[in-house]
């Protein structure tokens with residue numbers, strides 16, 4: 001069996017690369033060791049967590065957010081089994097969708113673990129031990145990432161009491177107390193889910209702020225909002241032990257700046273301290289594929305590894321571990337393999353935290369601009385001054401736009417508030433086209449919409465907003 005491209009892994013990087021390559025006329029094979037396609041994102045990550053985030057938000061809203069709108073309902077009752085079934089059905093329709101796309105695009109899918117035998121040759125070991133060897137002009141490593149754990153801290157992850165994100169979307173009862181180790185995206189999204197369903201959630205984070213890497217002002221405001229929702233924070237706190245204790249577990253942490261250790265008890269501990277590239281068993285060493293000092297497959301500007309005919313994309317290479325970044329790399333690589341000019345603009349990759357309210361950002365943060373010595377202007381607009389937000393009682397949060405002081409070109413956009421994850425894209429498109437805050441401020445926006453706050457923030461960056 002000989003192919004133009006063999007792709008190992010069918011997450012957002014791998015499956016999108018496969019579809020695009022097939023659309024461009026290449027003969028494509030994919031290899032997947034899971035029983036279903038879609039990788040971490042579709043099976044145990046982005047998609048199931050969004051189903052639970054939505055359902056838990058509806059539950060919370062029914063219990064807390066409707067009275068003020070004149071909608072009086074009895075206290076909502078949680079049917080966790082049904083909520084999890086909704087999540088499972090959401091996953092199934094998405095993974096089935098990928099299977100459909102493979103069929104439609106005549107992509108051959110091999111179930112099993114792929115191993116590079118040599119450049120141009122990959123073996124697939126199926127669950128029953130049967131080995132098939134396939135050949136291809138090009139091999140794409142799209143194997144994604146796995147839970148990183150906590151360096152120096154032994155972890156007994158059983159996905160019941162000490163859990164990763166995989167267990168965090170499948171708990172069969174709401175824990176009384178949950179400790180989240182790591183105040184990053186996974187910790188705050190899944191912490192929010194269980195907090196809304198009734199758990200007392202405490203986040204222990206090494207850094208002095210949550211969502212490290214996000215704009216500082218956004219992160220501070222967001223932490224205040226989550227605290228108001230009942231989530232407790234220990235910042236500047238390094239977790240040095242996570243151990244089972246009775247039917248629950250205990251977490252030991254020490255202040256990063258020095259001081260006494262603190263021990264907290266919980267029914268469930270979610271470890272969300274980052275992810276690491278997944279390269280185990282791929283035969284990379286034998287094939288001579290170089291990794292960088294963080295265990296990522298090293299690539300050049302065209303996703304090429306140091307071995308001719310072997311490429312890599314997604315979480316297994318450098319850059320943010322985001323599904324949409326992997327997808328865009330998949331498309332660009334397919335175009336390159338088909339003889340076209342594929343390209344990803346790493347300066348304009350949005351990121352969204354799907355809590356309530358959402359946090360979204362694109363481009364540079366204020367801290368990054370300061371550190372780079374770039375002269376910039378800032379414009380901000382609060383949702384409390386937006387008519388639509390008032391009508392929906394969604395006035396918490398703001399839009400912040402950063403533009404080059406001389407040229408007015410927009411360099412970054414940051415939003416915390418209801419619907420931030422959708423609104424961020426108008427700033428994203430503007431940045432992709434090299435637009436200025438004046439361009440955005442002069443673009444007519446429908447009234448009344450939350451998006452008018454984006455326009456007003458752009459007006460504030462360029463000159464002055466109208467409604468403040």
Ligand code: NAI
Pocket residue numbers: 046150181182183184185186187189204205206207211212237238239240272273274275320321322351352353354
């Ligand atoms: P993360 O890197 O976002 O956050 C991990 C946090 O754990 C960091 O703030 C770090 O300082 C902290 N930490 C590390 N060691 C610690 C220790 N010993 N004690 C206390 N805190 C400690 O990683 P996370 O949340 O696990 O997510 C993994 C990846 O998945 C990220 O790259 C993220 O971007 C991606 N992801 C993206 C989502 C989205 O875009 N909505 C959703 C979920 C995951």
